[in-house]
Amino acid sequence: MNMWRTFRALFLQQKTRMEGVVVPDNIRCVQCGICSYNCPIGIDVRRYAWWGKPIRDSHCVTCGECVARCPRGVLRFEVLEQTLSSG
């Protein structure tokens, strides 16, 4: 039984999308601050999550720490069209 194959595939796909941008889904966010606390660069990820804005901070090293630590699944990597066009 491999009903989770698709899950896994999608998940891995997301994981390898590190070239993307961290995007929040702010209806899930409770402003707990775990993301900001764990960002090695000190980016205030929580602030972006409050406004539902992608983390367009040139310092973001897309390490995925915030994505992995958020207890609410708020954050994900996404390749945004704008990102692609602006390089």
Next chain:
Amino acid sequence: MQYVLVGSGVAAVAAAETIRRLDARGRIYIIGEEKDGYYSRPGLAYYLTGEIPERMLFPMRPEDFRRMDIHLVHDRVEGIDPQAQRVRMTRRGWLPYDRLLLAVGAEAVRPDLPGVELEGVVYLDNLDRTRALLRLARRAKEAVVIGGGITALELAEGLRARGLKVHYLLRGDRYWRRVLDEVESRIVEQRLQHMGIRIHYRTEIEEILGKKGRVVGVRTKDGRVLRCQMVGIAVGIAPRIALAREAGIATDRGILVNEYMETSVPHIYAAGDVAQVFDPRVGRHVLDSLWPLARRQGIAAGYNMAGKRVPYRRGTPLNVTRLAHITTSIMGMVGQREADPDAGIVRGDSEVWRALPDAILAQKSEDINSIRLMVGERHLLGAVLMGDQTLSRALYTLIDQRADIRPIREALLKPQAPIADILADFWETWQRQHRPTSPAQEVSQ
């Protein structure tokens, strides 16, 4: 124009931000009785486990409020005089308003048990109480936790993370039966036991035992004595309606408001955990205790207070939380299975989840990943997703946007159907055909 917002939680802060965007010059006061002002209340659970230090609980700094010219006042509002349009504060006396928002939240219910007043009886409810709880936890060895829902688990897990031996008492024979089905309850219980939390089913406290004013144990109704120095209680919450009731504002279990967040008294609004909001879709007033909805209500109140008539649309309730370390999302209507002896409305709860939809169940669980769908004739009505959350956003969008699922309905309902795969495929196609409005846009409007 003078805006007075009572309570310094997320609903008041969201309202203040919104008002400032619409009215650059009005005076805005947020009056909060907690000296800590605005902080992440759900974050308290992670402060308890030690995942974040206290300073991380504050999403905004004092200068953020100053920049928006919002006056944060630490005081308690004791009374409202609707005729004269003013409120009375404990220390500062009277303050006039043109528009008043009551966003005073809900408080933890204190059960009627002998011994509840003893030192060592704790609630995970505000920052001050959490600090006290942590101080007690440093010298305690054993704890007993009672209640259903999320907060009770957060208490149990948090105290366990602090090294205490934890007994979790359930009145019924499984965890959170109001919202979870049996499989889901068992998954959580197994994980709790794995973490070293001892679950006692069908067990109620008869009395909390004390010595010199401190908790030393509990006696259960079946006559056992469990030794402990702390008793964590999360049996439900009650909206703080006294202030409104005394001012002659219509209340039920919460402060009654219409879709514009208006109470029965002109120029007075309510939002957040204290508000019981009319929902035209279900035709009655509904209570929620959800952070994102408190924020949305605050935003809607802000619009209306500043003179823009914008109705509040609650959308599909969603909570994503961790139950015994398993990320879990609960969305839409999932049905009330049976009456739950452990909890009324608890934190992180929505009454809508319990509305039993006319739906058939599709369910799949494997290891700690579990998915349960409420399948209507044409639409998905609700879902509970435990473990892997890859499909969570897709599912939420399909439910919230009322996607027509007839093409996959039959396949979903087949026994042993590979639900996740079917949904993932459907989502790919559906997404290509629809550009879903992001929930993010809805919140920030």
